[in-house]
Every structure is written in structure tokens, then in C-alpha cells.
Amino acid sequence: MYNKKFWKQALLALALFLAGWFTFGGYAQAQGKPEKTRLTIAVGGKNLFYYLPLTIAERLGYFKDEGLDVEIVDFAGGAKALQAVVGGSADVVSGAYEHTLNLQAKGQQYQEFVLQGRAPQIVLMVSNKTMPNFKSIADLKGKKIGVTAPGSSTNMMANFVLAKAGLKASDVSFIGVGASAGAVAAMRSGQIDAMANLDPVVSMLTQKNEVRIASDTRTLKDTHAVFGGNMPSGCLYASTAFIQQNPNTTQALTNAMVRALKWLQKAGPSDIVKTVPESYLLGDRALYLAAWEKVREAISPDGMMPADGPRTALNTLQQFDPDLKGKAIKLENTFTNTFVQKANAKYK
Numbered sequence: 298m299y300n301k302k303f304w305k306q307a308l309l310a311l312a313l314f315l316a317g318w319f320t321f322g323g324y325a326q327a328q329g330k331p332e333k334t335r336l337t338i339a340v341g342g343k344n345l346f347y348y349l350p351l352t353i354a355e356r357l358g359y360f361k362d363e364g365l366d367v368e369i370v371d372f373a374g375g376a377k378a379l380q381a382v383v384g385g386s387a388d389v390v391s392g393a394y395e396h397t398l399n400l401q402a403k404g405q406q407y408q409e410f411v412l413q414g415r416a417p418q419i420v421l422m423v424s425n426k427t428m429p430n431f432k433s434i435a436d437l438k439g440k441k442i443g444v445t446a447p448g449s450s451t452n453m454m455a456n457f458v459l460a461k462a463g464l465k466a467s468d469v470s471f472i473g474v475g476a477s478a479g480a481v482a483a484m485r486s487g488q489i490d491a492m493a494n495l496d497p498v499v500s501m502l503t504q505k506n507e508v509r510i511a512s513d514t515r516t517l518k519d520t521h522a523v524f525g526g527n528m529p530s531g532c533l534y535a536s537t538a539f540i541q542q543n544p545n546t547t548q549a550l551t552n553a554m555v556r557a558l559k560w561l562q563k564a565g566p567s568d569i570v571k572t573v574p575e576s577y578l579l580g581d582r583a584l585y586l587a588a589w590e591k592v593r594e595a596i597s598p599d600g601m602m603p604a605d606g607p608r609t610a611l612n613t614l615q616q617f618d619p620d621l622k623g624k625a626i627k628l629e630n631t632f633t634n635t636f637v638q639k640a641n642a643k644y645k
Contacts, residue, residue, distance in 0.1 A: 331546040335366045338533070339378035339387035342445050342476030343371040344577045345495045346592045347531045350413045351391045354557035356572050363549035373475045374446020382407075388539060389550065393417075393450035394529040394602075395610050397631040402620045406537040409632040411551045411640070412602050413558070414530035416520040416595035419454040420499045422508035423491045424484055434462035434511060443474040443483050443492035450530065451493040453614065458512045458523070460617040478579060484508065497579055500588035515592050526609035529602060529632075530595070537630070548636050555600045555640035562598055600637040607632060 340348055351369065354360055360367040370387060372378045379396050381387040383405070390396070391413070400407045423431045428440070437459065444452040456466050474483040480498050483489050485507065492508075496515070502508045514520045520528050533550060540547050566586045570578065578585045607628040614621045 329545045331364050331549045332543040333388070333546045334364060335368075336389060336546070336550070337368045337370060337381075337387040338389045338391055339370050339372060339381035340391040341372045341375035341378040341449060342495070343369065343391075344497075344574075344579075345418075345476050346497070346589060346595075347414060347418050347495050348391055349573070350531075350554055350557040350561060350596065351533075352573055352577075353560055354553040356574075357557070357560065359553035359556045360550070363553050365546070365549050365553070367550075372446070373473060374444070374449035374451070376446045376448030376452070379448075382535065389533055389535045391531065391533055393453070394532045394534070394606070394632070395450060395453055395614055397534055398607075398611055398614055398621065398626055398628075399618070401626055401631060402624050406630060407534050408537050408540055408630065409529070409532040409534040409602065410540060410547055410636045411554045411600040412529055412532045412597045412606075412637075413554065413600075414532075414595050415527060415597045415603060415606075416517055416592075417450065417454060417514040417528055417530040418495050418592050418595045419451050419493055419514050420495065420510055421455055421458050421491065421493045421512040422484075422499065422502065422510050424487070424489065424508055425506065426485075427487050427490045431509065431511075434458060435464065437462075437491055438464055438468045440490035441470045441472055441488070443472050443480060443489035443494070445476045445480070445494065446473045447471055451495070453618075454512075454514065455493040456617045457613050466617065481579075496588040496592050497577075497585050500584055500591070501579060501581070504584060515595055517594055520595075524609050524613055526605045527603040528609050528613065529606040532602075540633075548639060551600065551636035552640045552643060555637060556644045558597055558600055559644055561596055599641055601634055601641075602632045602637075 340351060343352060355369060375392040378390050378392050382390045394409050397407045397409055442455055444455060452471055472489055474480040480494050481501050484492055484502055512523060514523050533554060569589060570582055611626055
């Protein structure tokens with residue numbers, strides 16, 4: 298029998314429930330307990346500004362606030378961190394977005410879910426010691442180029458710059474030198490003729506005029522000049538299966554990272570040096586802070602993937618990567634802004 302009063306009350310209760318759900322940003326699922334509370338994040342060169350949001354989230358306890366026990370394992374470069382997650386020794390990678398494209402080309406589905414950088418911050422620099430007469434990228438033919446690790450984002454950037462100058466990757470020798478003091482030593486000793494690396498390594502070498510810059514992507518303007526659009530860089534990515542099986546865990550990770558990104562937007566120099574480990578400063582606090590100012594705008598303010606970012610990244614890789622030339626990559630499967638949107642609603 299139809300009861301008008303009953304149904305009116307029921308519909309009102311449903312409307313109030315839905316209103317409350319949407320008012321709180323749709324967190325009915327996301328605010329549930331993380332499916333996996335103990336996690337391993339692989340990173341390649343944790344001391345770099347490229348990964349600073351990860352360090353901030355860790356040092357300020359943001360992962361713990363989200364109910365996560367996170368272990369961060371540092372590798373010599375992004376390619377090594379990628380191997381860890383593909384091999385099963387890590388759950389998530391803090392690395393370059395471009396790896397999700399390479400993985401899909403190989404039949405492996407991985408997805409970016411929170412962006413750390415909106416510019417690569419990678420600089421290709423040439424040694425004044427071994428190449429005092431350097432005039433153009435073409436002069437690098439037959440030379441030794443240092444990268445954080447073979448196959449890493451620094452290697453990709455170097456490949457792209459070489460391709461634009463008409464050179465192939467096989468025209469040079471790539472050598473893994475890491476992302477800290479070892480990279481600086483390799484350049485100073487003459488072990489390499491050029492290097493693609495990031496700050497604070499770059500600033501350590503430029504301050505004494507030991508290198509000259511051949512290509513720079515530390516600012517949005519320079520990034521657009523090199524790549525022709527917004528080029529996403531550091532991010533957290535994981536297998537699509539992991540994200541689908543652990544949505545609450547993925548949301549918790551994203552919440553922590555977005556909170557760190559917002560902290561960095563307001564942080565002063567003293568806040569930065571008080572938060573990062575002493576080893577990050579490489580023995581020169583003033584230089585570290587000067588380097589930070591050069592890359593500050595490269596840090597994403599909100600963790601969102603820019604609309605043209607995935608296409609710019611794919612176009613870049615297709616210039617030199619035979620595995621991606623002519624491949625039909627489903628860009629919509631390589632990233633998601635869903636978790637970031639919810640995190641930004643929570644941490645305004």
C-alpha cells in the first residue's frame with residue numbers, strides 16, 4: 298500500500314545522506330581504512346628537488362597522519378626505482394611520468410596518480426675541462442654523457458636534446474653517475490664530458506664555472522621552449538592493478554603528497570633547510586637555497602596532471618624511442634586526477 302508520508306521521509310533521509318556525502322568531498326570510500334598500511338616507495342635520487350615533495354611528506358609525518366607506514370628506498374636513478382616496482386620489491390614509484398608510457402608500450406599497465414613536478418628540472422651541461430671549445434650539441438658526438446642511471450628521465454631528456462640536433466643515442470656513451478656527490482666528482486675528474494642532472498648537483502657545478510649549460514628545463518618558460526608544452530615530471534605511479542585493489546591506500550598517499558605540495562608553496566628558506574636531512578645540503582646551505590629558488594616554480598602546486606602534459610611527454614619520447622614510434626598509446630590510461638581532486642578538496 299502506498300504511504301505518502303513514509304516515502305516523503307525516506308526520500309528526505311536519502312537526500313540528506315547524499316548531501317552530506319558530497320559536502321565532505323565524496324570521501325565515503327576514500328576515508329576508509331587503507332587496504333594496505335605498510336608500503337614501500339622506490340625513488341631514484343631522493344635528495345634531488347625533483348623529489349622534494351616526497352621528502353616533505355615523509356619528514357613532516359603526513360604519511361603517518363593518513364594511517365600509512367611508508368618505507369622509502371632510494372636508488373641511483375629512476376630506471377632502478379622502476380625495476381623495483383616491476384620486480385615486486387616496491388609498491389609505488391616516485392619517478393618520472395614518462396615511464397608509464399614506456400611500460401604501456403611493453404604491455405604493462407601503470408598509472409600516475411599525483412604529480413610532484415610540472416617541469417622536469419633536468420639540465421644538460423657540458424664540461425669546461427674536457428670540452429672548452431664546445432659550440433653546439435653536435436659537438437657531443439662520440440663523447441661520454443653522465444646520467445643518473447641509464448634509462449632514467451635524465452637519459453630520456455639527453456636523448457631528446459640529441460635527437461633535435463640530429464644525433465642518435467648510439468652516437469654517445471651514457472654513464473650512470475647517480476644524483477649527488479658522485480655525479481659532481483665524475484664531472485670534476487673528467488670521467489665524463491657532459492651530464493644530464495638536476496639541482497642541487499647543477500648549481501654545485503655552475504657556481505665555479507666548471508660547466509656550461511646546453512639545455513635547461515628548470516622553469517616553465519624553458520620547459521615550454523624545449524618540449525613545446527607542459528612536460529610532467531616527478532610523480533607517484535603504481536600498477537593499475539595496485540590502484541584498483543587499494544583505492545583507500547592510493548587516496549591516503551595522494552592526500553599526504555598534496556599536503557606536502559601545499560606546504561612547499563608557503564614554505565620559506567629556513568623552513569626548507571630545517572626539514573630536509575643535512576646530507577641534502579651537500580655541505581653548502583646557501584647554495585642549496587639558491588638552487589631551490591631556481592626550481593621552485595617547477596614544483597606542482599596541487600598535484601594535478603596538466604591537460605597537455607601526457608601528449609607532450611609522448612611526443613617527446615616518440616622523437617627518439619623506437620619502442621614508442623608508431624605505437625598507439627592510450628594516454629587516458631597512464632594517469633588519473635581523481636585522487637588529487639579529492640585530496641585538494643580535503644586540504645584547501
